[in-house]
Amino acid sequence: MIGAGYVGLVSAACFSEFGWDVTCVEKDASKLDKLNGGEIPIYEPGLDVLVEKNVRSGRLRFTSELAEVAREADLIFLAVGTPMRRGDGYADLSYVYQAVEEIAPHLTGFTVITTKSTVPVGTSREIERRMRRLRPDADFAICSNPEFLREGSAIQDFMHPDRVLVGVDDNRAREVLDRLYEPLRLRSAPVMFVSRESAELAKYAANAFLAMKISFINEISDLCEEVGANVQQVASAIGSDRRIGDKFLHPGPGYGGSCFPKDVSALARTAREARSPLTLVEQVEKVNNERKIAMAHRVIRALGGDVVGKTVAVLGVTFKQNTDDMRDAPSLVILPMLQERGATVRVYDPQGRHQAEPLLPGLVWCQSVLEAAEGAAAAVVLTEWNEFRAVSLPALKEKMSGDVLVDLRNIYRADLARDAGFAYTSVGRPDKPRADDGSTFGNDGILIEGADGTLTA
Structure with a gap:
C-alpha cells in the first residue's frame, strides 16, 4: 500500500x-x-x-x-x-x-x-x-x-x-x-x-451525484423557509421513494471533506476537456460555494446584522462528525467571515482542533461546549457531533450573554430551544408549522398535537 x-x-x-x-x-x-x-x-x-x-x-x-x-x-x-x-x-x-x-x-x-x-x-x-x-x-x-x-x-x-x-x-x-x-x-x-475507464468514471459520478443531492436539499430548504414548508418533512417524503433514497438529504452549511469538493471539480473539468460538459455538476459546485457564504450571513443576520465586538460560540469545525478532517470544511469560509466583521469566535470541536488550528488563526479554542458558550452573544452549530445533541439547552443559555442559537444542522427541536429562552434559527424549518386542520407539528416533522388537543407519538 x-x-x-x-x-x-x-x-x-x-x-x-x-x-x-x-x-x-x-x-x-x-x-x-x-x-x-x-x-x-x-x-x-x-x-x-x-x-x-x-x-x-x-x-x-x-x-x-x-x-x-x-x-x-x-x-x-x-x-x-x-x-x-x-x-x-x-x-x-x-x-x-x-x-x-x-x-x-x-x-x-x-x-x-x-x-x-x-x-x-x-x-x-x-x-x-x-x-x-x-x-x-x-x-x-x-x-x-x-x-x-x-x-x-x-x-x-x-x-x-x-x-x-x-x-x-x-x-x-x-x-x-x-x-x-x-x-x-x-x-x-x-x-x-x-473496464478501467468505467471504474474511474463511476467513482467520480457517484460522488458528484451525492454532492448533487446535498446541494439540491440545501436549495429546497431555502424554498421551504420562504413558503412555510418543513424541509425535514419534504426530505422524508421524497426519501421514502426507493428511486431517490433517504441518504444525503439533510440540509446544512454545505458539503466539504476530502472527496466531494475535489471530485466534483475534477469531473466537471474532465467533461469540459472531453467536449461533453456536465453543466448540472458545474452548478452543484457553484451552489455549494455560495451556500457557505450564505450561512455566514445567516449568523450575522441572527445577530441583528452587526457582529462587531460580539462573541460567537461555534460548536464543531470539522466538515462532518466522527472525523478530524478539515478539508474544504464550511467553517473555513464561515468563521473567517465572522472574524473579518469584528466577531470574537470561541470554538469547541471534539477532534478537530489539531487539524483546524493552523487553518483558522485567531480563534479562542475551548475544552467543552459550555466553555465555548461563556459570554457569547450567539451559539452556532456547524458540525453534528452527537455530544452536541445531549447538551442541556438551559445550561447553554445560562452560560451565554445573549440568546441567539443558530442551528445549521437541525439537531435541536425549536420548541425546546424556545423554552430554554433562545431566539432559535434552523435550516429549512418554520418555527411552529400548522396543518390545515389546526394540528401542530414538531420540528422533526412528527404530529405532536392534534386539532382536538390530543398528543400523538
Missing part, C-alpha cells in the same frame, strides 16, 4: 484483517514514526484497535523502503493523494506518477498495480504507458479499484460494502483481485468487474 493516508491506512488495516500480509509505504517521517509507535495520525473510530491488532499479529507493518516492498509484492495499491490542482481545479496526479517512477525499477515477476486513489478517467492507461516506457521488460497489469469509504464509518463501509468495484482488462490481474476480495464475496458483498 503506497501511502498511509486516510484511504491507504484504512484499506491496509482492513486487508490485513482479512488475513493478507500488508506493508504500508509512507514517506512522511513524522507520520511513519507515529505509526510504528502505535499512534494513529488520523481520527477514525475503531481504526486504532484494528491497526494495533494486525501489527501485533505480524500481518501489517509500516516502512519507508519502497524498493524492498515493490520487489516482493504481488499486488501494489497506489493510495497517494490526488488533491485539487491550483488554477484549474483538476486532479493533481503528480504523486501518482512519482510513485510509478519509483516502483518501476524494482518490479520482479508478475505484479498487479492498482489505483486506490481517486483518479480521472484515462489515468490507468496513462500509468500503463509510462510504466511500459520505464520498464518495457516488466510483467505487470494496471487496474483501478476506487474506494467508497465514508469518513467516520470507513471500517464498516470496507467490511460491509454496497459493492466492490474493480476496473481490470487483464485476466491474470482479475484472478488476483478476485482472490483478494474473496472474504467479502463469502459475505455476499457484490464484487463488480468492469
Whole structure:
C-alpha cells in the first residue's frame, strides 16, 4: 500500500484483517514514526484497535523502503493523494506518477498495480504507458479499484460494502483481485468487474451525484423557509421513494471533506476537456460555494446584522462528525467571515482542533461546549457531533450573554430551544408549522398535537 493516508491506512488495516500480509509505504517521517509507535495520525473510530491488532499479529507493518516492498509484492495499491490542482481545479496526479517512477525499477515477476486513489478517467492507461516506457521488460497489469469509504464509518463501509468495484482488462490481474476480495464475496458483498475507464468514471459520478443531492436539499430548504414548508418533512417524503433514497438529504452549511469538493471539480473539468460538459455538476459546485457564504450571513443576520465586538460560540469545525478532517470544511469560509466583521469566535470541536488550528488563526479554542458558550452573544452549530445533541439547552443559555442559537444542522427541536429562552434559527424549518386542520407539528416533522388537543407519538 503506497501511502498511509486516510484511504491507504484504512484499506491496509482492513486487508490485513482479512488475513493478507500488508506493508504500508509512507514517506512522511513524522507520520511513519507515529505509526510504528502505535499512534494513529488520523481520527477514525475503531481504526486504532484494528491497526494495533494486525501489527501485533505480524500481518501489517509500516516502512519507508519502497524498493524492498515493490520487489516482493504481488499486488501494489497506489493510495497517494490526488488533491485539487491550483488554477484549474483538476486532479493533481503528480504523486501518482512519482510513485510509478519509483516502483518501476524494482518490479520482479508478475505484479498487479492498482489505483486506490481517486483518479480521472484515462489515468490507468496513462500509468500503463509510462510504466511500459520505464520498464518495457516488466510483467505487470494496471487496474483501478476506487474506494467508497465514508469518513467516520470507513471500517464498516470496507467490511460491509454496497459493492466492490474493480476496473481490470487483464485476466491474470482479475484472478488476483478476485482472490483478494474473496472474504467479502463469502459475505455476499457484490464484487463488480468492469473496464478501467468505467471504474474511474463511476467513482467520480457517484460522488458528484451525492454532492448533487446535498446541494439540491440545501436549495429546497431555502424554498421551504420562504413558503412555510418543513424541509425535514419534504426530505422524508421524497426519501421514502426507493428511486431517490433517504441518504444525503439533510440540509446544512454545505458539503466539504476530502472527496466531494475535489471530485466534483475534477469531473466537471474532465467533461469540459472531453467536449461533453456536465453543466448540472458545474452548478452543484457553484451552489455549494455560495451556500457557505450564505450561512455566514445567516449568523450575522441572527445577530441583528452587526457582529462587531460580539462573541460567537461555534460548536464543531470539522466538515462532518466522527472525523478530524478539515478539508474544504464550511467553517473555513464561515468563521473567517465572522472574524473579518469584528466577531470574537470561541470554538469547541471534539477532534478537530489539531487539524483546524493552523487553518483558522485567531480563534479562542475551548475544552467543552459550555466553555465555548461563556459570554457569547450567539451559539452556532456547524458540525453534528452527537455530544452536541445531549447538551442541556438551559445550561447553554445560562452560560451565554445573549440568546441567539443558530442551528445549521437541525439537531435541536425549536420548541425546546424556545423554552430554554433562545431566539432559535434552523435550516429549512418554520418555527411552529400548522396543518390545515389546526394540528401542530414538531420540528422533526412528527404530529405532536392534534386539532382536538390530543398528543400523538
